[in-house]
Amino acid sequence: MNGEEFVPLSLTPLLIGIFAAVACALPGNFLVLRKQALIGDAISHVVLPGIVVAFLLTGAISTWPMMLGAAGAAIVAVVMIEAIRRLGQIEPGAAMGVVFTTMFAGGVLLLEQTDTSTVHLDVEHALYGNLESLIWLDAVGWSSLLELTALAGLPPELPRIALTLVGVILFIWLFWRPLKISTFDEGFARTIGIRTGALGMALVIVAAISAVAAFDAVGSIIVIAMFICPPAAARMMTNRLETQITWSVIFASVSAISGYVLAGYGPLWVGGADAVSAAGMIATMSGLILACAALWGPCRTRAGAPQAT
Amino acid sequence: MLWDALSLQLGYNATLVAIGATLLGVSAGVTGTFLFLRKRALVSDAISHATLPGVCLAFMALVAFGGDGRNLIGLLAGSAISAWIGLLCMNWLTRRTRLAEDAAIGAVLSVFFGFGIVLLTVIQTMGVGRQAGLEGFLLGSTAGMLWADALIIAIGGAATLVLVMIIRRPMTMVAFDPEYAAARGLPVHRIDLAMMGLVMAVTVVGLKIVGLILIVALLIIPPVTARFWTDRSDRVVLLAGLTGGLAGYLGAALSASAPNLPTGPIIVLVSFGFFALSLLFAPVRGVLAAVLQHLKFQRRVHIRQGLLALAQGQKIYEPLTLRLLKRAGLARADGVATEAGKARAAKALRDEKRWEFVRADQAHEATAALYDGLRDIETVLTRDQIAEIDRLIGGPQEIRP
Numbered sequence: 001m002n003g004e005e006f007v008p009l010s011l012t013p014l015l016i017g018i019f020a021a022v023a024c025a026l027p028g029n030f031l032v033l034r035k036q037a038l039i040g041d042a043i044s045h046v047v048l049p050g051i052v053v054a055f056l057l058t059g060a061i062s063t064w065p066m067m068l069g070a071a072g073a074a075i076v077a078v079v080m081i082e083a084i085r086r087l088g089q090i091e092p093g094a095a096m097g098v099v100f101t102t103m104f105a106g107g108v109l110l111l112e113q114t115d116t117s118t119v120h121l122d123v124e125h126a127l128y129g130n131l132e133s134l135i136w137l138d139a140v141g142w143s144s145l146l147e148l149t150a151l152a153g154l155p156p157e158l159p160r161i162a163l164t165l166v167g168v169i170l171f172i173w174l175f176w177r178p179l180k181i182s183t184f185d186e187g188f189a190r191t192i193g194i195r196t197g198a199l200g201m202a203l204v205i206v207a208a209i210s211a212v213a214a215f216d217a218v219g220s221i222i223v224i225a226m227f228i229c230p231p232a233a234a235r236m237m238t239n240r241l242e243t244q245i246t247w248s249v250i251f252a253s254v255s256a257i258s259g260y261v262l263a264g265y266g267p268l269w270v271g272g273a274d275a276v277s278a279a280g281m282i283a284t285m286s287g288l289i290l291a292c293a294a295l296w297g298p299c300r301t302r303a304g305a306p307q308a309t
Numbered sequence: 310m311l312w313d314a315l316s317l318q319l320g321y322n323a324t325l326v327a328i329g330a331t332l333l334g335v336s337a338g339v340t341g342t343f344l345f346l347r348k349r350a351l352v353s354d355a356i357s358h359a360t361l362p363g364v365c366l367a368f369m370a371l372v373a374f375g376g377d378g379r380n381l382i383g384l385l386a387g388s389a390i391s392a393w394i395g396l397l398c399m400n401w402l403t404r405r406t407r408l409a410e411d412a413a414i415g416a417v418l419s420v421f422f423g424f425g426i427v428l429l430t431v432i433q434t435m436g437v438g439r440q441a442g443l444e445g446f447l448l449g450s451t452a453g454m455l456w457a458d459a460l461i462i463a464i465g466g467a468a469t470l471v472l473v474m475i476i477r478r479p480m481t482m483v484a485f486d487p488e489y490a491a492a493r494g495l496p497v498h499r500i501d502l503a504m505m506g507l508v509m510a511v512t513v514v515g516l517k518i519v520g521l522i523l524i525v526a527l528l529i530i531p532p533v534t535a536r537f538w539t540d541r542s543d544r545v546v547l548l549a550g551l552t553g554g555l556a557g558y559l560g561a562a563l564s565a566s567a568p569n570l571p572t573g574p575i576i577v578l579v580s581f582g583f584f585a586l587s588l589l590f591a592p593v594r595g596v597l598a599a600v601l602q603h604l605k606f607q608r609r610v611h612i613r614q615g616l617l618a619l620a621q622g623q624k625i626y627e628p629l630t631l632r633l634l635k636r637a638g639l640a641r642a643d644g645v646a647t648e649a650g651k652a653r654a655a656k657a658l659r660d661e662k663r664w665e666f667v668r669a670d671q672a673h674e675a676t677a678a679l680y681d682g683l684r685d686i687e688t689v690l691t692r693d694q695i696a697e698i699d700r701l702i703g704g705p706q707e708i709r710p
Contacts, residue, residue: 094350101526105574225419283423
């Protein structure tokens with residue numbers, strides 16, 4: 001394929017997909033190790049009421065209020081889960097289930113109650129995003145990457161998700177030691193003076209931010225898949241956290257690229273006419289990678305666990 | 310209008326939906342209880358999302374064989390098969406690999422749902438105009454519910470209830486103490502699978518009314534609500550069925566009473582309403598009860614400390630203590646004890662001395678463990694024992710101000 005076709009139509013969605021996948025997979029490593037993997041699931045459900053409320057308040061589809069609304073809803077959800085867990089002495093899984101289903105139901109109800117027929121805001125869109133539509137119309141070829149006028153026409157999702165990715169990397173790089181120690185041995189972390197409660201909260205907030213940014217570009221299904229599948233697959237490959245994170249980044253990028261390509265061109269190869277959902281395909285690919293890792297990964301079993309036959 | 314809906318006067322479709330939602334609520338509440346007691350509530354999330362590819366594949370198969378793609382039995386069978394596969398995948402991931410259960414749930418949920426969405430877009434491009442109803446499985450659609458659909462839901466719900474009743478005892482045992490159940494020779498793994506199978510049945514039955522994303526709420530919220538009211542598992546099951554059924558009925562009626570009120574979300578919000586009420590007002594476990602308990606405790610501590618201060622002739626600076634003593638008629642506004650106050654204060658100080666003696670004596674070790682600074686010594690020692698202690702302490706002495 002030549003640059004004239006590839007750069008405007010496929011480069012930006014591909015980059016956005018990769019950035020979103022990596023931005024979710026990085027905090028996902030810690031969430032999976034801390035057994036908080038379903039935070040991503042909860043956040044991606046509660047984002048819906050957030051953006052609907054933001055839309056109702058501003059009356060327009062504009063990005064920043066919606067991102068703020070989504071982030072606000074994520075924080076409300078985290079606070080509510082914690083409050084219900086403490087006040088009602090309920091196990092965290094059930095508390096999470098109560099909160100995110102209720103908020104999602106509230107979002108759907110609000111959406112049905114308001115007249116959103118004139119704007120592009122519906123549940124399906126929120127669930128599986130619209131990666132394919134994020135094209136770069138101003139580009140004419142590889143040379144456009146160096147032209148300022150063409151760069152100004154980039155879809156705004158790209159710089160946003162790139163910025164988020166940089167932020168996530170910075171967070172993990174800055175807090176690497178405390179994060180690693182508190183993930184593996186919280187008691188020890190506390191004795192050497194790490195504030196584990198605040199750090200855990202910060203991790204959840206970083207995860208929420210990357211979820212919201214990725215959600216804006218690619219929909220919630222990729223967010224859940226990327227929080228869990230690449231880190232889980234990487235977990236089967238190694239016992240070292242550094243290596244695991246490297247693997248998870250590789251897995252996330254591979255699933256983003258292969259999923260996008262398969263969604264766009266796969267149906268054409270088998271004789272179909274139209275592309276299928278890229279978001280769904282990326283999630284499926286990450287699942288296949290996880291399945292392979294679970295079947296053949298070198299560190300797939302629990303250390304010391306009896307080998308059941 | 311709402312009254313019409315509640316008394317099932319709002320037409321054929323609304324009545325069907327209300328009956329179906331009630332039955333679904335009951336069976337979801339009852340089944341979800343065991344899942345919640347087993348601390349695996351979110352497994353239902355994975356199961357419900359895993360139904361999507363099955364629905365799509367069943368639709369494609371039905372269309373390919375020239376049938377009507379919206380045949381509910383066919384779609385439900387497809388969804389049951391894919392949910393079962395998802396369940397087995399999840400089980401395999403938790404048992405055979407190092408992944409924890411939450412990661413396995415998330416992986417199955419996202420991958421199956423993602424694959425389902427790929428299939429949905431494939432169906433959209435197949436160019437069959439009949440796929441319109443398929444998106445309804447995401448959030449439920451009750452508008453076009455038929456008599457046959459309601460019948461399937463009723464039979465499915467009733468069958469689930471009967472099965473739950475049959476295997477409720479082993480399920481309860483596994484939920485509370487899996488090691489003990491295994492030691493008794495119960496096949497824990499198979500009972501777990503049966504539990505999940507029942508959850509899957511409820512999910513599949515509920516797809517039509519509340520949709521696959523919100524069925525999780527019906528499985529989780531009623532048991533959590535019921536748990537506030539009682540500590541006995543059989544009553545939790547009953548109450549969960551009751552609140553689930555009530556939420557289903559009220560939600561369906563509410564949504565029929567006005568336009569633009571989708572059934573599934575309304576049912577979920579109604580059951581959340583029940584949950585919030587229970588969280589606040591349930592006896593013993595509710596927030597209000599806990600606050601009252603705390604206030605009562607606080608009052609007792611203040612009065613006790615105030616009495617000790619009076620007995621030792623110290624001035625009371627804490628306004629709350631003074632207020633409480635005054636209200637109880639034990640002290641005047643300037644902090645001087647009344648006659649009743651003096652008597653109580655002397656007794657409080659004496660009790661403190663008795664406790665001091667009890668706690669210093671090895672022979673009273675078990676009694677001493679009950680000391681919390683508030684407990685009256687008469688409630689833990691007999692009169693003879695107290696007299697014995699008093700003899701050792703010596704008689705009461707005058708306290709000089």
